[in-house]
Amino acid sequence: MPLTRLTDQFTILLRNSPEVKGARRRSVAAVGRLRRLLGTHGDRIVFLTGPGSRKARNLRRDPWMALSIAPVNDPFEPVIVRGRVAEWLEGDAAWEIVDQLSTKYTGVPYPRGQESVVVVIEPERQTVGVSCSGSCILWK
DSSP states (O other): OOOOOHHHHHHHHHOSSOOOEEEOOOTTOEEEEOOTTTTEEEEEEEEETTTHHHHHHHHHOOOOOEEEEEEEEEESSSSEEEEEEEEOOHHHHHHHHHHHHHHHSSOOOOOOSSEEEEEEEEEEEHHHOOOOOOOOOOOO
């Protein structure tokens, strides 16, 4: 599938949302919360993880991933981005992105105490909102 350009709504939510959830397709098992150094690099999504982490091992085995971000005040309007791992960055290329994200969130570069890789996700599809098709129950 061709690259999908990230919507402005996604990038605004990414900047302001306290939590982002990730999932893998085959197992639909949650990858976990990805708030730690998650951002964009051009039209791609990037995040930091350990090279031997469960998240990294799973993504190397099956590179498909979905991210969901919802506004705090409207959880039924999430932006869901589906895509695949396009690249794994290590060394100086990874640290450049990590330091940009860390400085954005904390004001200081990321500490170099542990080995890290940057996962680059190329988005393939985006959806906004939850579609109920008449099957939703609204609680009052």
